[in-house]
Amino acid sequence: MMRSAVDGAVPVRCSVCDGTLTMRFRDALDPESKQKFDILACTVCGLGHTSPVPADISAYYSSSYHGSRHSVTAQYCAMRRARLVFRSGCRVGRVLDIGCGDCAFLGELRRRGFDPVGIELGTNVAALHAKFCVRERLDEIAHLSPFAAVTLWHSLEHFGDPRQVLLQARALMQADGVLAIAVPNADGWQARVYGPRWFHLDVPRHLHHFCVPALVRLIGDTGFVIERLYHVEFEYDLFGWIQSAIDCVVPESRVLFHKLTGKPSGNQWVATSFGLLAVMAPIGVAATVGGAWAGSGGTIIAIARSRV
Ligand SMILES: [Zn+2]
Incomplete structure (x- = not known):
């Protein structure tokens, strides 16, 4: 949770168009490291940039990151x-x-x-x-x-x-x-x-x-x-709707994702997460189809x- 724990540089120009960057939002939580990062957005092309950029990004990929993500x-x-x-x-x-x-x-x-x-x-x-x-x-x-x-x-x-x-x-x-x-x-x-x-x-x-x-x-x-x-x-969009909604309710992040992909996680919020999955699934399907139709998926x- 300590902002000072992130060792890295703050981006100053857009990686795509060299435009200037402004704050989009602060304190996006990494549920894996428990550290928080800002998102800076380019004023010209809109590209978002994670800030700061960790000096050693490999430290943020756990041994279980790859494999069975789908x-x-x-x-x-x-x-x-x-x-x-x-x-x-x-x-x-x-x-x-x-x-x-x-x-x-x-x-x-x-x-x-x-x-x-x-x-x-x-x-x-x-x-x-x-x-x-x-x-x-x-x-x-x-x-x-x-x-x-x-x-x-x-x-x-x-x-x-x-x-x-x-x-x-x-x-x-x-x-x-x-x-x-x-x-x-x-x-x-x-x-x-x-x-x-x-x-x-x-x-x-x-x-x-x-x-x-x-x-x-x-x-x-x-x-x-x-x-x-x-x-x-489809499944990527649908899961984004569902897991994000669960993360707004359940204190522990990504419980459903970790269970479905066989990653290590606790068991405290599993039943709640699957209950919310049942509630969110039809809403997520409708939102996924709507987003695709509107060009905003x-x-x-x-x-x-x-x-x-
Ligand atoms: Zn840009």
């Missing part, structure tokens, strides 16, 4: 994402997934005949990574380029310099290659309703908080042309193509 929806999620790549016209070749987590998406790509390569930090999922070509840094897989597609499923917001990541991705792609990015929408309905209590804020692991204008600008500035924008990832997915 619980029972993992296979459905991987199939849907693979379909998005397929529909973009990329149907064969080597695909790079930056932030591949537990490799569920890499497995789905392999089943569809692609040659998957992953980037992920840490060695706590080494056993899964042994089945695939997974490295920690982009320069370690440069010899495997050019890639037909590069994907970042909820990973771009974790990087300190998202512009540099997309420039590096662009350099590794074939001409006319496909870029697929999914990020939480920090300007969507659920982000606005819950503010600092929004489940998908996830400070300080999310160093940036995208809105449509910021993401569109970043993609365009780094050598890509956007072909399609989507405004929902909990997720932004961008499908883009590298400019030739």
Whole structure:
């Protein structure tokens, strides 16, 4: 809870457009470290910035962070994402997934005949990574380029310099290659309703908080042309509505998330959380569908193509 415990720098300029930053809100709680962070927003493009930026961000990823983050929806999620790549016209070749987590998406790509390569930090999922070509840094897989597609499923917001990541991705792609990015929408309905209590804020692991204008600008500035924008990832959006609502009522954060994904947690609030799940589920479905329809969902997915 001690603000002074966070060792890190306060961002002063926007990571996407170099605009000035103003306070969006203070004291967003990290339920894992119990530390609090501010969110600064760019006055030009709207990109949110976590402040301060921890000097050692790896300290905020527990050993149980990776793996099973999608619980029972993992296979459905991987199939849907693979379909998005397929529909973009990329149907064969080597695909790079930056932030591949537990490799569920890499497995789905392999089943569809692609040659998957992953980037992920840490060695706590080494056993899964042994089945695939997974490295920690982009320069370690440069010899495997050019890639037909590069994907970042909820990973771009974790990087300190998202512009540099997309420039590096662009350099590794074939001409006319496909870029697929999914990020939480920090300007969507659920982000606005819950503010600092929004489940998908996830400070300080999310160093940036995208809105449509910021993401569109970043993609365009780094050598890509956007072909399609989507405004929902159904189970991701739905869970954001439900867990955020529970966190407004229950003193212990993320109880439902920890139970559903097999993470360590106490048992005191489990029954209450599942009771609230039953109440919130229909409301969450309606809000998810409404947000997607209004272009103000909990997720932004961008499908883009590298400019030739
Ligand atoms: Zn900006």
